[in-house]
Amino acid sequence: ELQVDAALVPEVAVRKMAEGPVAGKANVLIFPDLNSGNIAGKLTQRLANAEAWGPLVQGLSKAASDLSRGCSVLDIIAVSTIVAVQAQRLKRRG
Structure with a gap:
């Protein structure tokens, strides 16, 4: 488990002594609940003009996701x- 800055920024990971193969190089972020994931995803997508697909809901017996009413094609x-x-x-x- 890493704080978001240590997960994404190598220099911060070194300063915080974050260890592990993804410290400073993470390309997937996992959030504790759907609301947190929605907030982070929409901030990333809108402020960075980036593609952010999801949230992808895990742990259910069926595949599922949730799309925003503001999503694109x-x-x-x-x-x-x-x-x-x-x-x-x-x-x-099965």
Whole structure:
């Protein structure tokens, strides 16, 4: 478990003595609940003009996601593709 700055910024990871293979190099962030993930994702997407697909809900018996009413067509396509892959994997595990 890393604080977000230590997870994303190598110099901060060194200063905070964060250890692990992803310290300062994380490309996936995990949040404790749907609301936290929504807030962080929308801030990232809007302020950085970045692609942020999700939130992707994990741990359910079926593949699921949640799309914002403000999402784009690309968001819908990307998240639908990810959820379809999750559904296929769940089906194989049976």
